[in-house]
Amino acid sequence: MKYVDEFRRGDIARGMAAHIRTLVQPGRQYRLMEFCGGHTHAIARYGLTGLLPENIRLIHGPGCPVCVLPIGRVDSAIELALRPDVILCSYGDTLRVPASNKMSLYQARAKGADVRMVYSTKDALQIARDNPHKQVVFFAIGFETTTPPTALALLQARQEKLANFSVFCNHVLTPPAMRHLLAAGDAVELDGFIGPSHVSTVIGSAPYAAVATEFAKPVVIAGFEPLDVLQAVAMLVEQINAGRTEVETQFSRAVTLQGNDKARERVAQTMTLRDSFEWRGLGQVPHSALAIHPDFAEFDAELRFTLPYRHVADHKACECAAILRGQKQPQDCKVFGIVCTPDNPLGSCMVSSEGACAAHYHYGRFVQGATA
């Protein structure tokens, strides 16, 4: 596969790993957080941790779209889906997220809810056109990457006067979450960030400048392929060694300083910043999520349907919160791999293969000879 295989070459990876070993200073710790689940997945899938010297520690961040979705919002989506007049559409992984009372959208489907997995908001619009007597709700989740397609769907729905279409908006923003992680009193010690890949193609590299300067942490925006991650690690090690705290872009084949203007314009046109939003694991994070813009209120599922929000606490034994903050590793959780498995996830980190727990369960658990 052109433009993909080139970034997965094992011989180059081994060379880069050897180069990183020459860069690191013995006795120094390099604690690097990969913010995105896409990086977490690549690291686990290609066994990158094993290639790096021991004093580089990769810490998983909260950048997994389904992992940070609070239970209360999933409960609301399930409530919507169970209404007989509603068809609820969402992206794949979302269907498995555990919610209250052992429910998930999958379970809701078994109970008769019409829940459709879509690959694109275009599919959701088509379902709305095909089912004029049903209310079609797009359960919109994800970071800045998945936000522009939702914006386009809103614009398209307005243009077509698609009255039976609405969006249950749960889009969240990356830079506020990074700042929140660093500002927290019990913040995990970090020496640098492997910055988001696809998110940065939309928002550009500029928004991370505040993180780099205010918190004195280097950020290297990296692609999702394994060689991208290794190169970003090398760049971070060089910055840390030199005492620099800059925003650099390894993923320069797709990320510019200002990002994608058209995408950002359409998001600004259709969505507006929320004062605060609950993140699973992080709690309430100010100015960290988007709601439907008042100009598009007619397509806002939260206004069309009455959806009172209830905060729901995580399962007591679940360590997702600490794992999403980088304070604990999946294997530190008592229920990891025993009660909580991908087939029966207790916490959201075990749901998506981008989640730290699921990635470790699928690809890495043989390393410490964990539960079979």
Next chain:
Amino acid sequence: MSKSYTRPLDLKHGLVNLTHGSGGRAMAQLVSELFAAEFANDWLAQGNDQAILPPPGARIAIATDSHVISPLFFPGGDIGSLAVHGTVNDLAMGGATPLYLSAGFILEEGLPLADLARIVRSMAAAARDAGVAIVTGDTKVVERGKGDGVFISTTGVGVVADGVNLSGDQARPGDVILLSGTLGDHGMAVMSQRESLGFASPILSDSAALHTLAAELLAACPGLRLMRDPTRGGLATTLNEIAQQSGVGMRLQENAIPVQASVRAACEFLGLDPLYIANEGKLIAICPAEQAAAALAALQAHPLGQQAAIIGEVVADAHQFVRVATDFGGERLLDWLSGEMLPRIC
């Protein structure tokens, strides 16, 4: 007195209706004009509630499989040929020579008879090609909305020669794992239709009867431990099943596992892993290391095994982990499929 005239089934424009399953004339007509006509063989022609077959003269293998695929027609096959191949392959993986099939049809009211005829003809052709006879069957019709066009359940009977004892619990550390060809073709062919993604280069299902390939492999490799066809859950799930049954681990070489470029690209695009995608015309074989070369040569000499490869080995492992050595010099776990395979979001 001459026989009264019955209008033939309208196989061009007609639809399945509830009378086709009610046991009356309409059902008899469907059976005689379509099923019996296409599947034609002496046992079916007996027209009784059962087929009475000659004594087999060897151990009997029996396997059953239900087919509920959507869409009914996909590039490289359809539910009819699949219903034959699936059951023939289940027999063949035990080293059996498949002989007879039964076929149960659950039809949904409103199914075009033209579609049904196409499916039945495809099934008949697949059975002829595989050298098996469809000797008995059953038809039911369910109300519109209570089926998905057509469900087909087939049961197969075959015979196993003396001395052939293949079983999932026979893999031993040191054994070699072979795969007969590229992974993921069937699953991605179906998915490309189901999701209306319309890939530029159409991927064809690999749906095929594997019994001659299996027979040639068995002849070339008398020490063969077992064969399995990696259908639902793909290679990953099938190998985990074998590892558990045999109480062993496995170590695979990622770059030795054949996957077509188009399938790999489609999987990449959809966020899926080809090692978990269904196949309907591939087999996994495990044999002692000293017979691996002969086994590989036998597979590659057959039209269905040209791209066969040795993909790894069986190892001792109390955890029964299936591991993959990546191109990166690292290792990862190849786990059971959890739940349904869903694409990632980012």
